[in-house]
Amino acid sequence: MTPQGDSPTTRKIVLDGLWHNNPIFRQILGICSTLAVTNLVLNTVVMCTSLTLVTALSCLTVSLLRHWTPRNIRMMVQTLIIAFYVIIVDLFLKAYWPEMSRNLGPFVGLIITNCIIMGRCEGFAGSNKPIPSLIDGFFNGLGYSFILLGIACSRELLGMGTVLGFSIPWFTEHWDKWVIMVMPPGAFFTLAVMIWICRSIKPKEEKA
Amino acid sequence: MKEKSLFPVGYMFVITAVFSSVLIGLNAFTRGRVEANQRIAFERAVLEVFGLAQGGPSQIHERFVERISPPKKGSYDRTYVLKEGDTTKGIALPFEGQGFWAPIRGILGFQPDGKTITGISFYEQSETPGLGAEILKPYFREQFEGKTVSEMDKPVRLRPAGSSLDSNEVHAITGATQTCTRLERILNDAIKEWRSDSSDKGAAP
Numbered sequence A: 001m002t003p004q005g006d007s008p009t010t011r012k013i014v015l016d017g018l019w020h021n022n023p024i025f026r027q028i029l030g031i032c033s034t035l036a037v038t039n040l041v042l043n044t045v046v047m048c049t050s051l052t053l054v055t056a057l058s059c060l061t062v063s064l065l066r067h068w069t070p071r072n073i074r075m076m077v078q079t080l081i082i083a084f085y086v087i088i089v090d091l092f093l094k095a096y097w098p099e100m101s102r103n104l105g106p107f108v109g110l111i112i113t114n115c116i117i118m119g120r121c122e123g124f125a126g127s128n129k130p131i132p133s134l135i136d137g138f139f140n141g142l143g144y145s146f147i148l149l150g151i152a153c154s155r156e157l158l159g160m161g162t163v164l165g166f167s168i169p170w171f172t173e174h175w176d177k178w179v180i181m182v183m184p185p186g187a188f189f190t191l192a193v194m195i196w197i198c199r200s201i202k203p204k205e206e207k208a
Numbered sequence B: 001m002k003e004k005s006l007f008p009v010g011y012m013f014v015i016t017a018v019f020s021s022v023l024i025g026l027n028a029f030t031r032g033r034v035e036a037n038q039r040i041a042f043e044r045a046v047l048e049v050f051g052l053a054q055g056g057p058s059q060i061h062e063r064f065v066e067r068i069s070p071p072k073k074g075s076y077d078r079t080y081v082l083k084e085g086d087t088t089k090g091i092a093l094p095f096e097g098q099g100f101w102a103p104i105r106g107i108l109g110f111q112p113d114g115k116t117i118t119g120i121s122f123y124e125q126s127e128t129p130g131l132g133a134e135i136l137k138p139y140f141r142e143q144f145e146g147k148t149v150s151e152m153d154k155p156v157r158l159r160p161a162g163s164s165l166d167s168n169e170v171h172a173i174t175g176a177t178q179t180c181t182r183l184e185r186i187l188n189d190a191i192k193e194w195r196s197d198s199s200d201k202g203a204a205p
Helices: A006-020 A031-036 A041-064 A071-096 A098-107 A109-113 A115-123 A130-160 A169-174 A184-207 B002-048 B057-067 B132-136 B138-144 B177-203
Strands: B080-084 B087-098 B103-110 B117-124 B157-159 B169-171
Touching (some): A031 A109, A041 A130, A098 A109, A098 B002, B002 B103, B002 B117, B117 B138, B132 B138, B132 B177, B157 B177
Antiparallel strands (some): B103 B117
């Protein structure tokens, strides 16, 4: 926003959130929802959008209140703020997209306990200005989202032969569907493979 | 010193009050819509078993009010009846029970004889996507159309895919054994309860 000086920081925040300090494969946070909602791509998209919005707005709010919040009760305040945004998302889905709300079931409410949000609020927003905090929250959400989408696409494709509900030509005819990919263990395997791939790409990038 | 130790309490109190009042407001604002959504989902499920669930929410609601007579208050009979004039065209039996993860709730439709199934629909379930949740797919639900459930000896059965079927049997979903076993029990319990209620009523003076 402000000229000079600030732009490399913004760039660093963005890259950290998306890659160098990615919440999933670097910090290994937010794994619970990674495992729970990735068997259908559509569910994952909605989950990721909700999480990104909640993280960004919570970080913004925590940062705005950082000078007034007493240190000894900051965790309570953060949880309150996160819960506030999550309930808004939940109400919105219930009112305007009831089918999706039914699909995601309790998982929207469980965003409150997603470690990524708490981690960003505590680790970044609590000691930084509002706008960088908003960017940080947003890009950490995106970092989480692209890994989750990768997992969801491979699980839905290998497990059901579809992506976003559309059948993929070769997979519907010749592919013997792997039932385990749809079940929770499938998420563990896919997540492990994703982390492996991402971590083996990283060193090359650092040299470059 | 005392003031300082009270500040966090006051701060927490104020901030909770502010956020909660916003949420209470939003909740009140959306409550009507949320309840309407749930009602429409149910009405759509009832109409679906008679093949009448075309159109948007308002059309569904209008048709439901016009064609379906709900169970009388205080009676044991839980069925919704499809009327055309004064004649009964179909009977919708709501069922519910524990699925694999959470309750499954739905409607089983019968012709006026109370034996021939016209259709099945679900308005609440949280089965595993791709496995148990396949009960929502047309290929599974269409199997029920025209099946007959006679008095005692032939309850609804879900048989392994590929097996030959009797008039009371449909193919289960491979990989969703738990969902199918539970659904079979839920359906038969609902039918049994309904029949025992209506025979009680018939026997009573």
